[in-house]
Amino acid sequence: MAIMNQTKVNPYMRSVSIIGVGCTPFMYTVDREETNGLTEGELFGYAALKAMEDAGVSPRDVDFYFHGEASPLNGSNYLTPNIQIANWFGMKGKASIHHSEACCTGYYAIEEAVNAVASGKYNCVLSGCVEFGDGVAVPNHPYKREKMTMDRFLATTAWLYDRNYTRSFMAGQELIYDDAAEWYKRTRGITDQDMDDTLNWMCINNRRNASVNPLAIERTTYEELAKEKGFDNVMDYMRSPYNPKMGDFLRAGAIELKCDGAAAVIVCATDMVDKYMGNKSHKPIEVLGVGCAACEATTPHFEVTATEEAVRQVYEVTGVKPEEIDLFYSNDFIITSHLVSAEIAGYLPYGEGWKYVCDQRTAYDGDKPINTNGGRTSFGHAHAASGLADLYECVRQMRGEAGEGQVKFEAKTAMLRGYGGAQNICTYIIRTKD
Amino acid sequence: MSIKLEKVVQTFYENLEEGKITAKKCTKCGNVEFPPVYACNKCGCWDMEWIEISGKAKLHSMVMPAPLSMKPEYKALGKYCYGEVELEEGARFNAVVRGINKKKRDEILEKKMLPVNCKAAIYQRDGYKTVVFDYVEEE
Numbered sequence: 358m359a360i361m362n363q364t365k366v367n368p369y370m371r372s373v374s375i376i377g378v379g380c381t382p383f384m385y386t387v388d389r390e391e392t393n394g395l396t397e398g399e400l401f402g403y404a405a406l407k408a409m410e411d412a413g414v415s416p417r418d419v420d421f422y423f424h425g426e427a428s429p430l431n432g433s434n435y436l437t438p439n440i441q442i443a444n445w446f447g448m449k450g451k452a453s454i455h456h457s458e459a460c461c462t463g464y465y466a467i468e469e470a471v472n473a474v475a476s477g478k479y480n481c482v483l484s485g486c487v488e489f490g491d492g493v494a495v496p497n498h499p500y501k502r503e504k505m506t507m508d509r510f511l512a513t514t515a516w517l518y519d520r521n522y523t524r525s526f527m528a529g530q531e532l533i534y535d536d537a538a539e540w541y542k543r544t545r546g547i548t549d550q551d552m553d554d555t556l557n558w559m560c561i562n563n564r565r566n567a568s569v570n571p572l573a574i575e576r577t578t579y580e581e582l583a584k585e586k587g588f589d590n591v592m593d594y595m596r597s598p599y600n601p602k603m604g605d606f607l608r609a610g611a612i613e614l615k616c617d618g619a620a621a622v623i624v625c626a627t628d629m630v631d632k633y634m635g636n637k638s639h640k641p642i643e644v645l646g647v648g649c650a651a652c653e654a655t656t657p658h659f660e661v662t663a664t665e666e667a668v669r670q671v672y673e674v675t676g677v678k679p680e681e682i683d684l685f686y687s688n689d690f691i692i693t694s695h696l697v698s699a700e701i702a703g704y705l706p707y708g709e710g711w712k713y714v715c716d717q718r719t720a721y722d723g724d725k726p727i728n729t730n731g732g733r734t735s736f737g738h739a740h741a742a743s744g745l746a747d748l749y750e751c752v753r754q755m756r757g758e759a760g761e762g763q764v765k766f767e768a769k770t771a772m773l774r775g776y777g778g779a780q781n782i783c784t785y786i787i788r789t790k791d
Numbered sequence: 792m793s794i795k796l797e798k799v800v801q802t803f804y805e806n807l808e809e810g811k812i813t814a815k816k817c818t819k820c821g822n823v824e825f826p827p828v829y830a831c832n833k834c835g836c837w838d839m840e841w842i843e844i845s846g847k848a849k850l851h852s853m854v855m856p857a858p859l860s861m862k863p864e865y866k867a868l869g870k871y872c873y874g875e876v877e878l879e880e881g882a883r884f885n886a887v888v889r890g891i892n893k894k895k896r897d898e899i900l901e902k903k904m905l906p907v908n909c910k911a912a913i914y915q916r917d918g919y920k921t922v923v924f925d926y927v928e929e930e
């Protein structure tokens with residue numbers, strides 16, 4: 358095992374709760390007349406005001422905001438993207454900070470906001486993220502956007518990796534795709550066929566979850582796609598050239614759908630909930646703790662190693678046991694992530710998780726739901742915003758407001774695991790406050 | 792010893808030009824940092840000395856390149872895989888290991904041979920030299 362330093366996390370100075378969430382649909386804005394031309398302020402502002410409305414607070418109640426965007430220079434022509442949208446949601450003059458941890462941004466959005474309130478400095482904070490992962494700003498035009506080309510996307514994601522050694526060694530940035538599958542297959546002793554089926558079932562389950570989620574970008578189930586192409590059995594379709602092998606293990610369906618979107622959350626001191634929420638009747642959801650770690654991409658099995666440490670921290674500081682987790686969300690821009698992290702978190706039993714996936718027990722109507730919104734391969738991946746979109750979905754599930762996609766039991770406690778930025782990990786546990 | 796503002800990266804690459812693969816070794820705990828950095832990640836000490844590594848290493852995992860994980864310039868590597876490499880001196884990191892194709896990977900897995908031996912090599916990229924590894928077939 359590579360060297361891995363550990364951190365001891367202390368309990369918060371005061372309890373912090375989630376009282377409001379907001380989320381835009383995830384979209385290819387440029388592709389549709391109704392959405393083509395939407396801007397950063399409009400997406401972020403919508404999510405922020407939705408979260409305030411949901412919480413029952415006014416912009417005047419909010420003390421500070423955090424702003425996340427993975428790639429503001431590339432997607433928006435912005436260097437300080439928190440400032441450039443500052444007048445859009447009634448908080449003019451109030452301070453803010455921008456942060457980027459790439460695809461982990463929307464999870465650090467919770468870490469940052471909760472710390473700001475738990476410290477005592479602020480009582481009520483907004484944390485929002487926006488990303489134009491598909492429609493990038495046309496320079497020198499006030500609102501026009503153009504499609505992000507794959508060449509441009511790959512050129513800019515190369516910036517995620519250390520220039521001195523990682524890019525030069527040619528391995529870390531390429532292992533992002535298949536390392537987790539290789540690790541899972543080898544350490545659990547399953548066959549290539551089992552691994553392929555497991556990856557395919559994750560795609561199918563994610564898509565079925567998205568099919569009942571009005572905010573998801575891709576809602577046509579794989580069963581429907583299979584039928585369209587003349588397949589009676591969905592797995593025959595998943596193994597066919599319609600879902601080609603793109604990696605050593607990964608097929609096309611196992612990769613994120615990069616897109617545009619925004620999401621936001623309002624947190625406040627738990628003992629001030631009554632003051633802020635006014636006549637709102639939903640229960641606040643307490644953030645019990647956050648565990649964080651990071652493994653730069655030259656670190657062997659970076660995702661696994663950093664997830665193990667972050668999960669250790671969050672269980673230690675909260676005292677929560679894995680069997681208490683009712684719902685699990687994981688950033689799965691590489692779909693393998695959702696199985697690997699769920700097993701590391703003990704949400705699925707070691708070496709058995711792949712069977713839960715193949716038996717569809719991890720779909721929204723199963724007993725161990727993962728990524729009930731459809732995950733990155735079906736809900737979509739607006740890079741920074743995805744983490745808060747997961748939280749949006751999770752909060753709706755915990756309140757029983759998820760509509761057709763509602764899980765089949767009462768979910769009181771949830772874990773969300775963020776991953777990204779070559780590679781940050783941020784994992785947190787939330788619980789409905791009675 | 793106090794911290795020195797030092798060009799570690801440039802020195803590492805200049806050493807490669809001279810045919811030497813170098814690392815930093817902790818003077819307190821003996822941990823070897825490869826690629827070289829300022830401080831020891833094992834004990835936190837920043838009194839580090841340059842060493843030349845033997846090049847002997849072990850490969851612990853194998854991922855084959857595929858359309859997602861390939862760049863046109865990697866063609867010059869010939870057959871290769873990505874994986875976790877452990878130097879004889881102890882450092883573990885992700886690297887390219889030449890001499891392994893899908894067939895060889897399957898054979899290594901079938902015979903449960905991991906970890907297998909490999910050896911560091913200096914490899915010319917566009918404008919600079921870097922480090923890759925070569926699979927060492929068992930006698």
Ligand SMILES: [Zn+2]
Nearest residue numbers: 817820831834
């Ligand atoms: Zn040391």
